[in-house]
Amino acid sequence: MRGSAWSMPVLAMALWLCAIGWPMVAAIETVSRQHTSGIEMRGSGELLLVSGAWGMGAAIGAMLLGWGPGRWLGSALARKGFVPLAAVMLVPICLPAYVIFFAWWQAWPAGSWLYHWAVANQQVQLVRHCTLLLGFLCWSWPVVALCVAGSVASTPAQRSELLRLDGATWWRRLVDRFRCDWRGLIIGGLIVFLATFNNTTSFDLAEVFTFGNELRAIEALGATNRDVLAAALPATGLTILGAAAIWVLLSWRPHDLATRTVAAAPLTKVATIALWFVSVAFPLALLARNVRTGAGGRTFGEQVREFNLFYLQGLMNTIGVALACASLSVLVAIGLAWMWQDRRGWVRCIAHVQAVGWIVAAALPGTMLGVAMRAAYNRGQLAELVYNQPAVLVFGHLASFAFLGALLGRWVAMREPQSLQDLRSIDGADRLIGIMRTTWPRLLAAGGATFAIVFVLSLSEIPVTAAVRPAGFDAITSSILNDMHFQRPQTVMIATGIFLSLATIAAIITALVWAMVGRMNIREGTRGVMTFGLVSVIVVTIFGCGGIDPENAPPLRSEYIFGSPGRGLGQFSYPRALALDYEHEFLYVVDMSARIQRFDLQGNPQFAWQMPEWELGKPTGITVDDNGIVYLADTHYFRVMAFDSEGHEVLRFGRFGQGPGEFMYTTGVAIGPEGRIYVSESGGNDRVQVFDAQGNYLFHFGSFGAGRNQFNRPQSLAFSHDLSELYIVDACNHRIVVTDPEGHVLRLLGQAGVGAGEFSYPYDVAVLPDGTLMVCEFHNCRIQHLTPKGKPLRVYGRVGRAKGELQYPWGVAGHARHVYVLDSGNNRVQVIRTP
Amino acid sequence: MKQQSMYRVCGFVRFLVVALLATVVSFGCGRSDRPEVVLYVSADEYVAREVVAAFEQETGIRVRFVGDTEAKKTTGLVERLMAEKDNPQADVFWSSEVFFTIDLANADVLEPYHSAATSDWPRTFRCPEDRWYGFAARGRVIVYAPDRVDEKDIPKTWMDLTNDYYHGRIVMADPRFGTTGGHLGAMKAYWDRAYQPGIFEAFVLGLAANEVRMLTSGNAGVVRAVAGGEADLGMTDTDDVWAAQAQGMIVEMAFPRHSRDDIEGSGTLLIPNTVGRVAGGPNPDHATVLIDFLLSERVERILAETVSGNVPLRPGLASEYEHLQVPDPLQVDFHRAAALRVAAVEETMNALR
Numbered sequence A: 001m002r003g004s005a006w007s008m009p010v011l012a013m014a015l016w017l018c019a020i021g022w023p024m025v026a027a028i029e030t031v032s033r034q035h036t037s038g039i040e041m042r043g044s045g046e047l048l049l050v051s052g053a054w055g056m057g058a059a060i061g062a063m064l065l066g067w068g069p070g071r072w073l074g075s076a077l078a079r080k081g082f083v084p085l086a087a088v089m090l091v092p093i094c095l096p097a098y099v100i101f102f103a104w105w106q107a108w109p110a111g112s113w114l115y116h117w118a119v120a121n122q123q124v125q126l127v128r129h130c131t132l133l134l135g136f137l138c139w140s141w142p143v144v145a146l147c148v149a150g151s152v153a154s155t156p157a158q159r160s161e162l163l164r165l166d167g168a169t170w171w172r173r174l175v176d177r178f179r180c181d182w183r184g185l186i187i188g189g190l191i192v193f194l195a196t197f198n199n200t201t202s203f204d205l206a207e208v209f210t211f212g213n214e215l216r217a218i219e220a221l222g223a224t225n226r227d228v229l230a231a232a233l234p235a236t237g238l239t240i241l242g243a244a245a246i247w248v249l250l251s252w253r254p255h256d257l258a259t260r261t262v263a264a265a266p267l268t269k270v271a272t273i274a275l276w277f278v279s280v281a282f283p284l285a286l287l288a289r290n291v292r293t294g295a296g297g298r299t300f301g302e303q304v305r306e307f308n309l310f311y312l313q314g315l316m317n318t319i320g321v322a323l324a325c326a327s328l329s330v331l332v333a334i335g336l337a338w339m340w341q342d343r344r345g346w347v348r349c350i351a352h353v354q355a356v357g358w359i360v361a362a363a364l365p366g367t368m369l370g371v372a373m374r375a376a377y378n379r380g381q382l383a384e385l386v387y388n389q390p391a392v393l394v395f396g397h398l399a400s401f402a403f404l405g406a407l408l409g410r411w412v413a414m415r416e417p418q419s420l421q422d423l424r425s426i427d428g429a430d431r432l433i434g435i436m437r438t439t440w441p442r443l444l445a446a447g448g449a450t451f452a453i454v455f456v457l458s459l460s461e462i463p464v465t466a467a468v469r470p471a472g473f474d475a476i477t478s479s480i481l482n483d484m485h486f487q488r489p490q491t492v493m494i495a496t497g498i499f500l501s502l503a504t505i506a507a508i509i510t511a512l513v514w515a516m517v518g519r520m521n522i523r524e525g526t527r528g529v530m531t532f533g534l535v536s537v538i539v540v541t542i543f544g545c546g547g548i549d550p551e552n553a554p555p556l557r558s559e560y561i562f563g564s565p566g567r568g569l570g571q572f573s574y575p576r577a578l579a580l581d582y583e584h585e586f587l588y589v590v591d592m593s594a595r596i597q598r599f600d601l602q603g604n605p606q607f608a609w610q611m612p613e614w615e616l617g618k619p620t621g622i623t624v625d626d627n628g629i630v631y632l633a634d635t636h637y638f639r640v641m642a643f644d645s646e647g648h649e650v651l652r653f654g655r656f657g658q659g660p661g662e663f664m665y666t667t668g669v670a671i672g673p674e675g676r677i678y679v680s681e682s683g684g685n686d687r688v689q690v691f692d693a694q695g696n697y698l699f700h701f702g703s704f705g706a707g708r709n710q711f712n713r714p715q716s717l718a719f720s721h722d723l724s725e726l727y728i729v730d731a732c733n734h735r736i737v738v739t740d741p742e743g744h745v746l747r748l749l750g751q752a753g754v755g756a757g758e759f760s761y762p763y764d765v766a767v768l769p770d771g772t773l774m775v776c777e778f779h780n781c782r783i784q785h786l787t788p789k790g791k792p793l794r795v796y797g798r799v800g801r802a803k804g805e806l807q808y809p810w811g812v813a814g815h816a817r818h819v820y821v822l823d824s825g826n827n828r829v830q831v832i833r834t835p
Numbered sequence B: 001m002k003q004q005s006m007y008r009v010c011g012f013v014r015f016l017v018v019a020l021l022a023t024v025v026s027f028g029c030g031r032s033d034r035p036e037v038v039l040y041v042s043a044d045e046y047v048a049r050e051v052v053a054a055f056e057q058e059t060g061i062r063v064r065f066v067g068d069t070e071a072k073k074t075t076g077l078v079e080r081l082m083a084e085k086d087n088p089q090a091d092v093f094w095s096s097e098v099f100f101t102i103d104l105a106n107a108d109v110l111e112p113y114h115s116a117a118t119s120d121w122p123r124t125f126r127c128p129e130d131r132w133y134g135f136a137a138r139g140r141v142i143v144y145a146p147d148r149v150d151e152k153d154i155p156k157t158w159m160d161l162t163n164d165y166y167h168g169r170i171v172m173a174d175p176r177f178g179t180t181g182g183h184l185g186a187m188k189a190y191w192d193r194a195y196q197p198g199i200f201e202a203f204v205l206g207l208a209a210n211e212v213r214m215l216t217s218g219n220a221g222v223v224r225a226v227a228g229g230e231a232d233l234g235m236t237d238t239d240d241v242w243a244a245q246a247q248g249m250i251v252e253m254a255f256p257r258h259s260r261d262d263i264e265g266s267g268t269l270l271i272p273n274t275v276g277r278v279a280g281g282p283n284p285d286h287a288t289v290l291i292d293f294l295l296s297e298r299v300e301r302i303l304a305e306t307v308s309g310n311v312p313l314r315p316g317l318a319s320e321y322e323h324l325q326v327p328d329p330l331q332v333d334f335h336r337a338a339a340l341r342v343a344a345v346e347e348t349m350n351a352l353r
Helices: A003-033 A043-074 A081-087 A096-107 A113-120 A125-153 A155-164 A170-197 A202-205 A210-218 A225-231 A234-252 A264-290 A300-310 A312-339 A345-363 A366-375 A379-388 A391-414 A418-427 A430-460 A463-468 A476-485 A489-519 A522-544 B003-026 B045-059 B075-082 B098-106 B158-162 B178-194 B199-209 B218-228 B238-246 B284-294 B297-305 B334-352
Strands: A559-563 A575-582 A586-591 A595-600 A607-608 A621-624 A630-633 A640-641 A649-653 A664-673 A677-682 A687-691 A697-699 A714-722 A726-731 A734-741 A745-751 A762-767 A773-777 A782-786 A790-798 A811-814 A818-823 A828-833 B036-041 B060-066 B092-095 B131-146 B170-173 B213-215 B233-237 B252-254 B270-278
Touching: A003 A225, A003 A312, A003 A345, A003 A366, A003 A559, A003 A664, A003 A773, A043 A081, A043 A125, A043 A170, A043 A210, A043 A234, A043 A264, A081 A125, A081 A264, A081 A430, A096 A125, A096 A202, A096 A264, A096 A595, A096 B003, A113 A125, A113 A312, A125 A170, A125 A202, A125 A264, A125 A818, A155 A170, A155 B131, A170 A234, A202 A210, A202 B170, A210 A234, A210 B075, A234 A345, A234 A391, A234 B003, A264 B238, A300 A559, A312 A345, A312 A391, A312 A430, A312 A476, A366 A391, A366 A463, A366 A489, A366 A773, A366 B045, A366 B075, A379 A391, A391 A430, A391 A463, A418 B045, A430 A782, A463 B075, A476 A489, A559 A664, A575 A811, A586 A621, A621 A664, A621 A714, A630 A664, A630 A677, A630 A790, A640 A664, A664 B060, A677 B092, A687 A714, A734 A762, A773 A790, A773 A811, A773 A818, B003 B233, B036 B075, B036 B284, B045 B092, B045 B284, B045 B334, B075 B098, B092 B098, B092 B284, B098 B178, B098 B238, B131 B178, B131 B218, B131 B297, B158 B199, B170 B218, B178 B199, B178 B270, B178 B284, B199 B334, B213 B218, B218 B233, B218 B238, B284 B297
Parallel strands: A575 A621, A664 A714, A714 A762, A762 A811, B036 B060, B036 B092, B170 B213, B170 B233
Antiparallel strands: A559 A828, A575 A586, A586 A595, A595 A607, A621 A630, A630 A640, A640 A649, A664 A677, A677 A687, A687 A697, A714 A726, A726 A734, A734 A745, A762 A773, A773 A782, A782 A790, A811 A818, A818 A828, B092 B270, B131 B233, B131 B252, B131 B270
């Protein structure tokens, strides 16, 4: 190689150092300092046999099932249909084997005829094992198909045609096909064997004791990493042997390239489609059938929303890591392929060393890779730069799966006939451009296969993820596994559906792009692919940064700001509620020091008093009536208290309970017609109670839930005397509930989201003199100006500490001239002109 | 392919490389200045998220959360905390059990912690050195199928499981993970003290004679096996039975005692959730706020009202949740039980595998 051709090998080397080289050195240093604990594996020989038998069974089954589809795929390799066909055929791999097992196991639950027969005949274990095997086969046949495709692509069609002309029997033709395809079959079978052998999650769910499970068990008993490494040696050795066999098979160099491949038989295509449905459509349908309404009577829509709130970020993170790992694996494949094609021995030697490193790392148990990553990156500045970032996960996954890139890079390098290689070196075509010209078709196929397989393996990876997942970086795979254990199929079904949908969308996009590129000339095609790549990177970047965020809203145009962190007069300790007494020109703020501070409207502090009790918690709601009386929702004391403007108590009512006039956690107070006191509460009651001006109970409305007359953490209240409407901020339902003074729901404003008119944990609402509303959103870090009907007028604020930026605001109040925003996280109040 | 086009393609490859690297780096972007605390939690993620959400809304402190997989049942996070001891990344450890927490305390991964909230904490559910505190417990019980086990045949004591009548009908979780191993350690600790050494070994041999089957899928798997008819009885936790009943499975639970002599304090083993502050964590002040919150009445109430039905340990709450209370909780030294856990598990594995 010369010049720019070095860029890819250098990158591959850098990745190897980050994912393998440095972690291995750090791990050896850590492990060498450890003493042995004396804890040994029991029955390792028997467990090796069990794991090996499962691997063999899955491999043989996958080879039998994947052969036909592989021939179809291989026949399309030289045609334009290859990429879309490969993309569709690989969709089943997006479902982890344990998900497929779980889905099929739901097909015959307790009570079904098969389960009843199995229990009566004590064959539950047998049925479970058969289901597990089905799960493995559904997942693994596309892997074999991909490997077979490569062999088929190098077999000229003339061979098969000559046999047919000679009158060879079908058996003879089958044997001949096997002679041509056996390398691909064996390679695919070996990959499936190794993947099954090293699997733990699926066996765990299916109650099968295997070598991998036993390894985890001795770790749990306190075995040191040194002991675990020693115990894992047989499995590690077996994996290395398998990888070596793959290596040798990939090193076979064809004499000629096939100019025309044999087309697949119609029966093969039908069988492949049927297999695809069994692997994808049926498991998804089974999961959907067994999703029942969740606890609390939630509908499917509510479960989807709950999934969105709790798990969507984890899903995006998992996909992002898988995309990054797959992309980098492709770079590894390209870099190594080019190094192996170099004439210089030392370059090829470095490639061999790298490949051995990738293979050995892949053979290690996942937890050992976690140990290596921790040892390498949980130190000094590296902890902040790598260990606490998703980068450590990407490196960990690379260490697990980039060996596939190494193997396929080897395939690319060795598939070039010797004659072509000699011609290339004679012509001096060993710059980047020359290598690309000669290897592009194979590179494309290998790159696509590497990307696809590594992507799906990374999606379902658990041991490394569990070991080094950065705090706050959710991963969906752990949640799926936990929900399987706790029999919550809803989450499993939704996540699986999203995985498959994304895979299908990707397959369609790939097919469309491929079709477009096929019709373009090279210049247009390159521009099209670059555009697609740029769009993909932008999309991944957005997801990688945590999704679409509301930071694009303009900052507040603050006229002035007052308050700072502290406990002095005029300072705040995380303020959580504010109220405006425009007539007397007072502003009241209550904070986590349990003080109520009084300011003038310019923000000058005047006076403060302390709540009588605060050990259990501090108030979260405050309002002022027309007489200047300050009402506080004393949250953790289950009551409402009222003071005059000098802090003298004038009223208190309420006690803990769920009955009329009793409270759980009071959150907000508003004054309605005739001095009525409206009090919102959460923590189980999630309702609004109404009292007269003396604190005597009148009536209540609402209950916990997401229905029309239900609430989930009603955080605050505001009353519009002009419209005679009560606005209830329903925080965890992400909406404003509008009622009349008797509590009859008139309309609902907003829904969960980040767009204008949508809310994410709204915490307060203020009614302006013109009847419009100012809503403060805790999670979106902004305020919105809305009409009483909920039509958005303006959105202000973004997260931050600068002027005009907000940090998780809790409150808002306004009058004809100014709006006051309680910027809680920044311990201040920002004042803007009323729109 | 023309040379110019190949150059463009190569240029695109380089561009893609840079963009991908930027993507990997960009995963770290968007880290806000919001106050935060790092929590490692081995409780059920579904329940923990509810508690975390309540904490975040209450205090505004963001919780960076690392859970464990049910497959590893606490041990994954314990290993991680041990490995990170020299450069801790977590502030607080919340475990759904006590025995592995004791291991962490003994290894100085957890540091002593005091606050107004812990000043009157009961000694039974508190480390002698104040490195951990227990709250919201669950009980070790026997789950049984009411349609296949008559009321008169329900085991009254744990030793009854060695009765021939239950041959081939019992399942238990792999004791090397989760609470089963801790329970075995507690049995050994209690019987060695209340009676004499050797009772536990005899018990284990009795289980082996009854061909008790071990499951890899944990206590939840035990309940599923009983509900599904694979077994008639199983050793499990109360929260797994509550969760199964909420899913519509037909199972019941029994509270066998640890003595035949009706000795006071020989009833059901209560395994508390535990919380401790990680020594050297990055956000000690916020860790204080989080620990006090986890030890608050509000959290015990949340955990009691979730499907896991954790038993409140606060005397004031106990009367409110009478239906969750267990009879005559076993009086056992958790530290002694933790110390004997590995030996008890090894003896069990030797006998049953």
